[in-house]
Amino acid sequence: MDSGRNPRRDAQGVFDGSSANRAQTCPKTDRLMEAAVDRGNMVMAYQRVMRNKGVAGVDGMTVNELQPFLNLHWARIKERLLMGLYLPSPVLKVEIPKPDGGMRMLGIPTVLDRLIGQAVYQVLEPIVDPGFSESSFGFRRNRSAHQALERALAFVREGRKWVVDIDLEKFFDRVNHDVLMSRVARKIDDKRVLKLLRRYLQAGIMTDGLVTVRTEGTPQGSPLSPLLSNIMLDDLDKELEKRGHAFCRYADDCNIYVRSEDAGKRVMESITEFLGEQLRLKVNAEKSSVGNPWDLKFLGYTMTREKEPRLRPAKRSVERLKDKLRGVLRKGRGKSTAMVINILTPILRGWFQYFRLAGVKLVFQSLDEWIRHRLRVTIWRQWKRPYTRFKKLRNLGLDQECARQSAYNGRGPWWNAGASHMNRAFPTALFRDMGLYSLRDKLESLKPRSRTAVYGTVRTVV
Numbered sequence: 467m468d469s470g471r472n473p474r475r476d477a478q479g480v481f482d483g484s485s486a487n488r489a490q491t492c493p494k495t496d497r498l499m500e501a502a503v504d505r506g507n508m509v510m511a512y513q514r515v516m517r518n519k520g521v522a523g524v525d526g527m528t529v530n531e532l533q534p535f536l537n538l539h540w541a542r543i544k545e546r547l548l549m550g551l552y553l554p555s556p557v558l559k560v561e562i563p564k565p566d567g568g569m570r571m572l573g574i575p576t577v578l579d580r581l582i583g584q585a586v587y588q589v590l591e592p593i594v595d596p597g598f599s600e601s602s603f604g605f606r607r608n609r610s611a612h613q614a615l616e617r618a619l620a621f622v623r624e625g626r627k628w629v630v631d632i633d634l635e636k637f638f639d640r641v642n643h644d645v646l647m648s649r650v651a652r653k654i655d656d657k658r659v660l661k662l663l664r665r666y667l668q669a670g671i672m673t674d675g676l677v678t679v680r681t682e683g684t685p686q687g688s689p690l691s692p693l694l695s696n697i698m699l700d701d702l703d704k705e706l707e708k709r710g711h712a713f714c715r716y717a718d719d720c721n722i723y724v725r726s727e728d729a730g731k732r733v734m735e736s737i738t739e740f741l742g743e744q745l746r747l748k749v750n751a752e753k754s755s756v757g758n759p760w761d762l763k764f765l766g767y768t769m770t771r772e773k774e775p776r777l778r779p780a781k782r783s784v785e786r787l788k789d790k791l792r793g794v795l796r797k798g799r800g801k802s803t804a805m806v807i808n809i810l811t812p813i814l815r816g817w818f819q820y821f822r823l824a825g826v827k828l829v830f831q832s833l834d835e836w837i838r839h840r841l842r843v844t845i846w847r848q849w850k851r852p853y854t855r856f857k858k859l860r861n862l863g864l865d866q867e868c869a870r871q872s873a874y875n876g877r878g879p880w881w882n883a884g885a886s887h888m889n890r891a892f893p894t895a896l897f898r899d900m901g902l903y904s905l906r907d908k909l910e911s912l913k914p915r916s917r918t919a920v921y922g923t924v925r926t927v928v
Contacts, residue, residue, distance in 0.1 A: 495653070496655040497656065498654055499548055502547070503547055508585055511585035518580075520580070522576075523575050524557070532578065547582070548658070549658075554665055555578075557579075557670075557672070557688070558573070558575075558671075560573075573688065574687050575688050579669075587689045587693055590659075591607070594696075594697060599707060601707070601713050601714055604696070604715065605695070611716055611765045612823055618759070619769065622723065624712075625725060627758060627759065628724045629721050629723055630737070631762050632734070632749055634718045634750065636683075640683055641747075643667050647664055650697055663690065666690060667684060667694075699715065699718065705740055727756060734756055759775065763782065763783075766782075766783040767824070770826060776826055778825070778826040783821070791813065791837065791840065792840070795841070795843075799847060806844065807902050810903065811901070814903040814905060818909075822908075827910070830908075831905075838897055842882075842883035846879045846883055855872070856869050859872055859873060862891040863891070864891060872887035
């Protein structure tokens with residue numbers, strides 16, 4: 467990615483070349499900056515940034531403007547990186563609502579800083595990730611939330627039916643820079659990379675045109691933040707392993723599984739003390755608790771209260787889906803039912819893909835019934851006048867007297883949508899023929915092997 471070269475054109479066939487192969491190996495930790503700016507590594511970082519797209523940072527540069535900029539300036543930027551002089555720009559502050567209330571602060575780096583951060587991540591990750599705990603699942607290659615849930619279910623089935631649910635108070639906003647960098651320095655020796663990482667952490671935050679200096683935290687939005695958070699919390703993982711605990715951690719969401727309430731309270735107290743003294747992290751006492759897995763939620767799921775527990779979507783997860791669907795259906799009042807169903811399909815498919823581990827059909831069946839009810843409400847409202855409703859019901863096969871009584875009953879849309887006349891006019895089979903995505907049907911269609919794997923015992927060193 468030298469000055470004047472076209473990174474997109476050069477990316478063709480790069481994975482067959484020696485430079486790409488070098489980017490996949492683990493370089494010496496005192497020569498990481500050379501590995502980061504290596505041509506093959508930079509091309510892969512460029513491709514990732516282009517795929518992710520994203521909004522512009524404080525300089526207003528878009529991803530489509532990155533290539534011409536690099537053609538003119540990459541040689542100078544590369545030199546400053548190798549000399550340890552590169553200064554990241556401030557990040558753009560953006561706040562988004564959290565699912566459970568409150569606001570989450572994101573820091574949007576410039577496109578150039580995202581490119582450099584991605585390049586550094588690509589050489590750091592192969593070095594530090596192999597040393598992470600087997601019980602850490604967040605932001606790691608070939609690991610997922612589903613694997614964490616399978617592990618958690620196995621722990622509970624083995625008899626650990628008390629959970630220490632630890633919630634770190636504003637973790638990404640409160641990470642102590644000195645503590646974090648001391649952990650990073652244990653793993654790498656290149657002082658230029660260490661200096662660059664600290665500068666990324668300390669880059670200011672721009673809000674309404676004003677830049678505020680940052681003294682703590684790793685705002686979400688940088689390619690490096692997930693990796694740095696795992697480096698920070700690896701000390702917690704190692705401490706839990708040393709004590710022989712069974713646990714699952716996904717990013718800053720950590721559950722520890724024990725066999726009694728008293729044991730859970732002791733673990734909560736000691737781990738809270740460890741986090742405060744060793745990592746300077748504060749446990750949110752209001753959101754942390756010791757309880758049974760069927761009373762708590764983990765990664766959007768909870769469990770059934772049975773001898774052999776099963777996973778099920780948490781009530782809050784179901785309500786969030788309903789809230790989202792209500793918004794879609796409100797906007798769809800002027801659209802045809804087929805158009806509304808087409809809008810609903812990707813939402814329902816995505817929700818099911820995440821919650822397909824559930825072993826409780828009733829939740830999916832109830833959601834299907836609720837969705838059909840809401841669709842009938844939308845249709846009833848679209849018909850507006852009683853005479854229009856009468857004609858529509860007649861066209862859908864109801865006899866004249868039934869259609870007349872139903873159209874002129876004077877009741878509201880919700881009652882009519884659940885009444886027999888609308889169920890006869892729009893039965894489940896009709897919605898299925900119109901392409902409505904059925905969550906229960908999809909759950910039942912899963913191959914047995916893809917579901918029984920969830921309920922097998924996961925053996926780990928605890």
